[in-house]
Amino acid sequence: VFARAAAVCEAIEAGPVEWRAVDVAMLPGITAMLAVATRIGAPLGHEFCAISLSDNLKPWDLIELRLLAAAGAGFVIALYNPISKARPWQLGRAFECLTAILPGTTPVVFGRAAGRPDERIEVFLLAEADAEKADMATCIIIGSPETRIIKRGEKPALVYTPRSAAGPRK
Template identity: 70%
Template sequence: MTGAVYIVGLGPGHPAQLTPEAAEALAAAEVLLGYSSYLARVPERAGQLREASDNGEELARAAAALEGAVAGQRVAMVSGGDPGVFAMASAVCEAIERGPERWRQVDLHILPGVTAMLAVAARVGAPLGHDFCAINLSDNLKPWTLVEKRLAAAAGAGFVLALYNPVSRARPWQLPAALDLLRRHLPDTTPVVFGRAVGRADERVIITALDEADAGFADMATCVLIGSAETRIVKRPGREPLVYTPRNARPSA
């Protein structure tokens, strides 16, 4: 008997931003797997087995999920945001490619969720209203020189940037280095949004300009949006400002 693996995006953290499809899969699962902080967001249910693991154990977690499905279990693998954006869907696909033939026969379902850059963008306006890209600042799986190359190319081409995993205790220098690099390619007035834990009780959102952007505004729960040269801040007396990128943005030559 073959079970199934559901890779579930939990969204940015607020229960209202969990899709009905994802909630149904979580409720029906016999086994829940995931990083401990993500599992903590899922209400406990009688009869469900929960197996938490740490960062850096993604392939082992994927293998456990696939073996559970082969044994006939209905397994839910949880990710914050969307599971396909720097998260577990890729790890499970990689495990299937590398692993035994029996894993290729598993019934696999990838359920999308609201990823951090979309939650932060909606919170402040429409900074992703024109072309944009997402870059993971972690150099755990790629060299920092490649991160720098991609940052420079994206900024130079007029993309709005969403920076994931901007800083950690082991990588306190990378966000300052990224901001310094971007200041060489973008105007000092370029809007920057630091969106931490958007939708959760400890949410913090800071809107500033690139020349005043401080890496101390961010932690691993933060997504940083860097505007293009066309991104604007609209002040609204008595209300929070809007940050948006016009749909007809035409970067200067």
């Protein structure tokens, strides 16, 4: 997700016609959001989406629109590229947008370097989420209104989103 395969495809499409004959291999891997999710429970147990907060290739207004639409539709949201030296304000602004739609009690998972020796996984409530806890190695999972935290005493909490959704049934 948000890796280099799309950039390679864009270059092939825009480049000389000969580039279309180049052999290209895309290999499956574990995305940051899946790595973070497996470390904390099952926050992606129902519908979810991934949104990059980088406005290098798209306007910030479009990012805000997507954040609001995803939160309003009840999706769990994985945030990629949450903060950088060039754009230190965007994650805080994203939290402001989401707080306008989601309850302050919505679980937010900060997963830094998931699966690596310097891994750090922390869970906060949306009302308490602090953008300064993130860097470019952090993937943030923002729960839906259905997402729950199970406290387990001495053991790490579990965060999960039930497979069923509230609302009318057919």
